[in-house]
Amino acid sequence: MPFEKYGVLSGTLHRHYRDQPDNQGRWFHVNVEVDAPGGRYHCAVDVDSHKSNVGVQWKTFTLNPTALGPVAVLAAGYHDLVSAPGSGALDYLRHPALVDRSGVLFQRRPPSWLQDLLDLFGARPWHAGSNVDAAAALEPMLVPGRRVLVFGEPFTDDPQGDLGMHNVHQNQGDPAGSQWWDENGVWQDGATLSRRPDGRYDVFLNKFSSQADHTDNAGHPVM
Template sequence: MALGNYGVLVGTLESHHRDTPDDQGRWFHVYLQVTAPAGRYRCAVDVDSKQSATGVQWRVLTLDRAQLPALHDLFAGYHPLATTPTSGALDYLRHPALRTRAGCISSLVFRPVQTSLGRLSGVRAWRTGSNLEAATALESILTIGARIAIFGEPFTAGLGMHNIHQNQGDPLGSQWYAENGTWQDGGTVVYLPDGRYCLFLSKFTTQSFDTNDDGHPG
């Protein structure tokens, strides 16, 4: 059935903070306060699953404007997106600017990749680490006052966004299996002063890097 209302919020980053730590000292989300014409949106980026047996993985990468062309002309506000390759939607496994080898997972890897524009650009591979490291990686790209785009799903009540992570590949038997789908992945995109974009993408270790046309593990 996939997500019910996928889209992207474009606005200005006003502030960000972590969840209050629990008695193990863990943070579960980084919350971004994003202002847009409708008001202030609370965007919850998962950096831990709240299950000790399920970890988080993430990537940080920089892309040229031409690699995410739909973002350039979007005005501030929330925009629903069709879950198709041509709408501007994200798919970690299918988007030509985002996909990477399933085995490209490391504590820290940086490798050059030939872009569609013919230049070499650095692409950080998927990293597996602690929730504290994931939160720090996200915070490292955030600049207060910067233009930002949040891909995911709006809250059903109030202004906000969630599902700002991979939304496919959850295994059979998972409570999120029914929400699997292609071209509906979440992500945080910061507009850079030079016209490029810096992205933070995240997934849970239980989510597959190989999915079928329905977004289920292949």
């Protein structure tokens, strides 16, 4: 079933750090610490794939705050979001501000001249590579002191009782037979956003190589 709780954390970036090799089992994270009125939150952003020999996919771009709807003006702290359009929830495949309008999928970054053309026409292709490549794409936007928005699922069973967010990645399109099939759902995708000095937001979206680019109304893959 989809997540019981889904939402966004709004706060001030304290710092970030990478997992040490094998520290989190098979997968690798960039750990983002965010200060909010309730305390310091630990947010685990996945930058490795469920099929780690293939690698994670990601994209980065910049949005005006108006494209984010009501979440752009939320007070600092964690906020539950209804998994539906208009609530501020994110869906990589349905949210008009996130959908790649080019319909083009690149496995590697295109040549600079082609990237310039894609940017001109509003294309936002996915990139693929190692966890180091993905971390390097995310980290420039993680500037201490910036306001950040982290979308995902709040920790509910952390053994140390820490505040935090996980499932900060696409949360739909996992294939039948996978251990994540039951968690597929629409309008519950995770993401990491950082507000620039000009008021716009840098956006980092990330998904696993095993997840589909087209899903039904339950978030399950369709051909």
